[in-house]
Amino acid sequence: MAPSRTAEVIGAGLAGLTAATALAQRGWSVRLHERDTEIRAIGAGIYVWGNGLATLEALGLYGQAAIGAHVGPVLETRDHRDRTVEEIPINGPGQARVLTIMRDHLIATLVGGAEKAGVEIVTGSEAVEATPDGRVLLRSGDTLRADVVLAADGVNSRIRRHYDVIAHRSVMRQGATRLTVPRSPDFVPAEDQGKYIEYFSGRRRVLYTPSSETSLYVALVADEDDRAASRIPVDVASWIRSFPHLSTLLSACADAPARWDTFQFHTLTRWSMGRLAFLGDAAHPQPPYLGQGGGCAMMSALGLADALCSSDASVEQRLRDWEYAERPTVEHTQRWSYRLGQLNYLPDSARSSLLRGSRFLASLGASRMRAARTIPTGADRFDGSAPTIR
Numbered sequence: 001m002a003p004s005r006t007a008e009v010i011g012a013g014l015a016g017l018t019a020a021t022a023l024a025q026r027g028w029s030v031r032l033h034e035r036d037t038e039i040r041a042i043g044a045g046i047y048v049w050g051n052g053l054a055t056l057e058a059l060g061l062y063g064q065a066a067i068g069a070h071v072g073p074v075l076e077t078r079d080h081r082d083r084t085v086e087e088i089p090i091n092g093p094g095q096a097r098v099l100t101i102m103r104d105h106l107i108a109t110l111v112g113g114a115e116k117a118g119v120e121i122v123t124g125s126e127a128v129e130a131t132p133d134g135r136v137l138l139r140s141g142d143t144l145r146a147d148v149v150l151a152a153d154g155v156n157s158r159i160r161r162h163y164d165v166i167a168h169r170s171v172m173r174q175g176a177t178r179l180t181v182p183r184s185p186d187f188v189p190a191e192d193q194g195k196y197i198e199y200f201s202g203r204r205r206v207l208y209t210p211s212s213e214t215s216l217y218v219a220l221v222a223d224e225d226d227r228a229a230s231r232i233p234v235d236v237a238s239w240i241r242s243f244p245h246l247s248t249l250l251s252a253c254a255d256a257p258a259r260w261d262t263f264q265f266h267t268l269t270r271w272s273m274g275r276l277a278f279l280g281d282a283a284h285p286q287p288p289y290l291g292q293g294g295g296c297a298m299m300s301a302l303g304l305a306d307a308l309c310s311s312d313a314s315v316e317q318r319l320r321d322w323e324y325a326e327r328p329t330v331e332h333t334q335r336w337s338y339r340l341g342q343l344n345y346l347p348d349s350a351r352s353s354l355l356r357g358s359r360f361l362a363s364l365g366a367s368r369m370r371a372a373r374t375i376p377t378g379a380d381r382f383d384g385s386a387p388t389i390r
């Protein structure tokens with residue numbers, strides 16, 4: 001029997017866990033290194049669109065991930081007067097699918113899947129460098145060798161810093177405070193409670209996201225230099241001035257543990273060099289206006305595993321084939337998520353008119369759904385379509 005191929009994966013986020021599991025399921029011997037002493041979810045809830053759901057299905061993890069998740073009927077955008085300016089029906093027949101899941105549940109599901117597939121997970125193991133000939137240098141001083149090395153070490157990738165691969169970087173002035181509060185019928189009118197709603201006011205947004213039967217994920221989006229808006233703990237009075245109609249909800253955010261992140265956006269000249277590939281946010285981060293950074297990371301990680309197993313070409317060539325297949329959809333999604341962020345800079349009335357304009361909405365709708373409706377490479381032979389909501 002031929003010896004199994006080996007992979008060293010750096011970073012146990014959505015990208016690293018997906019790639020490690022998919023490779024192990026295909027017979028590879030995989031070791032996954034996580035810098036922290038435990039694998040933790042960063043953030044509160046997460047939108048997982050059709051591409052991410054199909055990836056979970058392909059890994060055999062959709063059923064577990066969907067336990068307790070929220071299935072919203074519509075995604076709404078509201079203007080500064082709480083009027084609906086955009087409405088995207090979801091999760092019905094022929095419509096895009098999206099679940100909202102608590103992040104810790106999603107990560108725990110992926111860790112369970114990795115362990116079941118035989119991935120060796122090493123926590124407290126920080127990689128300091130990786131090379132195109134397939135070597136990983138650890139902080140411990142050890143050097144490891146593998147057929148392929150995957151750097152899935154996040155947006156500020158330490159591994160990437162050794163290489164001049166940034167093609168384009170946009171300075172993002174926006175970010176978000178993320179937190180979770182218990183759901184309450186007092187936050188929004190009864191008919192809105194199960195919906196996903198994004199509220200605009202000036203340069204601020206509030207994202208209302210039921211993420212389980214009991215938990216509500218709230219994102220407060222603002223400019224980084226809007227000191228009151230980015231303050232932690234949340235400056236409730238300042239947020240209520242922008243969104244008086246959400247005062248009960250915003251008051252509930254006062255004591256919740258919260259985290260601020262400034263958004264980032266860059267593209268790389270190439271995603272791989274020799275036997276080393278960059279994956280997930282290390283390769284293609286995006287501001288979260290489409291809720292697709294994680295979906296693209298998972299989709300592309302599955303595609304990578306599939307590419308590495310689908311031909312007799314060299315590892316180097318298969319990594320190039322993978323990039324060629326994945327890059328158009330991922331970069332399209334990156335561009336549209338960036339463009340949607342520019343809506344923050346329009347005056348309220350101009351933004352409302354634009355969002356109401358049917359031509360803009362038509363192109364926006366088609367563009368924002370492209371990744372969501374993509375069937376990931378590697379998922380087709382498992383199912384062939386986005387999974388059914390059970």
Ligand SMILES: Cc1cc2nc3c(=O)[nH]c(=O)nc-3n(C[C@H](O)[C@H](O)[C@H](O)COP(=O)(O)OP(=O)(O)OC[C@H]3O[C@@H](n4cnc5c(N)ncnc54)[C@H](O)[C@@H]3O)c2cc1C
Nearest residue numbers: 011013014015035047127153154280281288291293294295
């Ligand atoms: C406010 C906000 C909201 C978002 N909402 C959504 C959403 O609704 N839907 C969606 O799909 N996406 C969303 N995203 C994007 C999504 O969170 C990311 O795209 C995704 O988490 C990236 O996963 P990753 O595995 O590439 O990186 P990360 O999640 O950053 O994981 C990297 C891992 O590598 C580890 N690591 C780092 N350096 C090393 C090292 N040297 N050695 C070993 N380990 C290392 C880290 O500890 C970490 O565990 C959002 C992002 C933000 C900021």
